[in-house]
Amino acid sequence: MDLFISGGTVVTMDAEFRVIEDGGVAIEGDVITEVGKRVDLEPKSRGVKKTIDARGTLVLPGMINGHAHAAMSLFRGVAEDHSLDDWLQRYIFPAEARNVTEDFVFWGTRLGVLEMLRGGVTTYADMYYFEDVVARVTKEAGMRGVLGETILDFPAPDHRTPAAALAYTQKYIERWKGDPLITPAVAPHSIYTLSTETLKSAGALARANGVPILMHIAEAPFESERSRAQHGGSPVNYLERIGLLGGDVVGAHCVWVDAMDIATLLRRGVGTVHNPSSNMKLASGVMPVVDLLTAGVPVGLATDSAASNNNQDLFQEMNVAAKLQKVTRMDPRALPARQVVEMATIGGARALHLDKQIGSLEVGKQADVVLIGTGATHSTPMYNVYSQLVYALNAHDVLTVVIAGKIVMEVRVMMTMDKPAILAKAHEYQRKVAASLIEPPPA
Numbered sequence: 001m002d003l004f005i006s007g008g009t010v011v012t013m014d015a016e017f018r019v020i021e022d023g024g025v026a027i028e029g030d031v032i033t034e035v036g037k038r039v040d041l042e043p044k045s046r047g048v049k050k051t052i053d054a055r056g057t058l059v060l061p062g063m064i065n066g067h068a069h070a071a072m073s074l075f076r077g078v079a080e081d082h083s084l085d086d087w088l089q090r091y092i093f094p095a096e097a098r099n100v101t102e103d104f105v106f107w108g109t110r111l112g113v114l115e116m117l118r119g120g121v122t123t124y125a126d127m128y129y130f131e132d133v134v135a136r137v138t139k140e141a142g143m144r145g146v147l148g149e150t151i152l153d154f155p156a157p158d159h160r161t162p163a164a165a166l167a168y169t170q171k172y173i174e175r176w177k178g179d180p181l182i183t184p185a186v187a188p189h190s191i192y193t194l195s196t197e198t199l200k201s202a203g204a205l206a207r208a209n210g211v212p213i214l215m216h217i218a219e220a221p222f223e224s225e226r227s228r229a230q231h232g233g234s235p236v237n238y239l240e241r242i243g244l245l246g247g248d249v250v251g252a253h254c255v256w257v258d259a260m261d262i263a264t265l266l267r268r269g270v271g272t273v274h275n276p277s278s279n280m281k282l283a284s285g286v287m288p289v290v291d292l293l294t295a296g297v298p299v300g301l302a303t304d305s306a307a308s309n310n311n312q313d314l315f316q317e318m319n320v321a322a323k324l325q326k327v328t329r330m331d332p333r334a335l336p337a338r339q340v341v342e343m344a345t346i347g348g349a350r351a352l353h354l355d356k357q358i359g360s361l362e363v364g365k366q367a368d369v370v371l372i373g374t375g376a377t378h379s380t381p382m383y384n385v386y387s388q389l390v391y392a393l394n395a396h397d398v399l400t401v402v403i404a405g406k407i408v409m410e411v412r413v414m415m416t417m418d419k420p421a422i423l424a425k426a427h428e429y430q431r432k433v434a435a436s437l438i439e440p441p442p443a
Contacts, residue, residue, distance in 0.1 A: 003050050067250075069304070070128065074433060106133050106137060149185075150189055186209075249270045252272075273299070290325055298347060301347070
């Protein structure tokens with residue numbers, strides 16, 4: 001045993017949803033070797049390299065942020081109170097054209113990853129530019145990532161043409177495929193930013209290399225309206241007809257889907273990801289989470305970018321997701337707390353097609369574990385762990401984070417990232433971005 005997490009309430013998120021009071025988790029290398037009662041595991045812990053005293057905490061599998069644009073943390077608050085189409089076309093795409101470089105992505109990703117780690121997120125899915133830089137930052141932080149290079153039909157900050165982006169993505173995949181923490185992916189942005197030809201090329205690239213496809217799907221009303229006008233069907237129907245959907249696809253948002261679309265997503269094995277705060281803020285709509293889950297479609301949970309949320313706090317997303325389904329359906333029983341915690345852990349792993357490796361505290365799985373303090377006034381008393389996680393606790397209650405058996409944060413002290421340096425650089429970029437917003441747009 002290399003690491004022994006001793007005591008605490010172990011919330012396994014396994015198939016039986018076992019909650020073990022005064023439990024323990026034994027770790028060798030990067031793998032969980034035992035989960036059980038502390039008194040049963042303690043005799044086996046003699047000679048252990050390190051013991052973490054988990055008394056007074058909830059011990060959970062690492063949380064999974066199923067859809068993010070980490071580097072966009074440097075655009076936090078740049079464009080507020082707009083619809084998605086307006087937000088993208090008039091504000092975000094121009095701001096990216098003026099500001100996004102490798103260095104911007106390096107520091108923006110560091111800021112986003114730091115925020116996620118401090119909030120108990122151990123795995124995230126990313127879609128952005130210069131994704132090789134994103135992978136390097138994520139790896140250095142000791143975090144797990146499914147990281148997709150964004151493909152667009154128009155000039156992007158890192159590539160002027162789709163062909164150049166696809167060539168870069170091939171090299172990026174070759175560099176990172178097989179890494180224990182990084183899963184490279186292809187990220188065709190959406191049906192409204194890509195031609196059928198480019199979508200097919202992106203899908204073919206991913207499948208030739210055996211890597212995931214990350215994509216925005218059926219996010220906003222304008223997307224569905226254009227799809228029906230231009231392609232004669234919903235976004236899901238169109239993607240199905242061109243052969244893009246499959247068990248390697250992760251669809252972010254999936255707000256505007258009907259019963260036929262849900263049946264298609266289920267049949268094709270597509271993972272879906274709910275982004276409640278971002279969808280609410282951009283007035284994109286409400287994902288029919290209950291209908292998707294009832295049908296058997298995997299649904300994860302996510303923050304989206306800090307430019308549209310404006311944070312990377314998965315605790316907030318759990319809280320909002322539960323309440324949003326209840327009020328939308330006018331049913332207080334809709335999406336109960338345990339189901340929301342599932343979306344943030346093992347459900348998120350299913351959505352990313354990684355549930356054999358992560359998402360629950362089980363023997364043989366990767367040792368991604370978070371310890372969450374329960375002694376604050378806002379979390380006292382506690383009667384139900386799932387209710388507490390969704391409705392009372394928050395990201396600041398996360399004390400310790402372990403990923404692949406290595407401690408990346410211990411009692412709120414970061415082990416792998418320089419917080420003061422990251423914040424200083426973020427302030428520096430704030431001044432640059434603010435100045436760029438008043439300049440004429442690039443030619």
